[in-house]
Amino acid sequence: DGGITQSPKYLFRKEGQNVTLSCEQNLNHDAMYWYRQDPGQGLRLIYYSQIVNDFQKGDIAEGYSVSREKKESFPLTVTSAQKNPTAFYLCASTTGPSDTQYFGPGTRLTVL
């Protein structure tokens, strides 16, 4: 059953804590992406990776970090430096930058 999964679905964090959001795909895609979506807004690119062991900052990378040690996995860490982290986070993967993106179901992060 091919696809892209994100966990957890809901995440609560206290201020000052780092949290890591999981994203896994078994589509054999080279490229993976992390987006942030605020209520009623579009998607803003946080980080992306076009190949294992390499990643680039997107438009709003400050306060976030990623790793790409395996082709299947692209975890996102929301650090305490991110001032307003409450949002809906979406992960996506694709064969190439202009190709169709396949999205996970998302993780809703709330800072208490």
Add this chain to the structure above:
Amino acid sequence: SQQGEEDPQALSIQEGENATMNCSYKTSINNLQWYRQNSGRGLVHLILIRSNEREKHSGRLRVTLDTSKKSSSLLITASRAADTASYFCATDGKRNTPLVFGKGTRLSVIA
């Protein structure tokens, strides 16, 4: 940076009516894609139209592309309550750079 901008921001129609939403972009593209997002879910790809295509159909969806005006439209015919969702356009840009998504059109189809 957002290249695609959808219009209108929100649209409310009766079931059975057609829904049209538009996307404008700023720079040259290789292709333009439309995605759908149900509330609280991930995006789902609907259709991709290449820069050398003018129109494309998929079921009740019709997409047009006018590269001279840097615009695209998505038409959903005979809408259903289940079409209620947000619709986003996405454009590619410079070589090997990620897709850029617009802010979306929120469509409400009233039964």
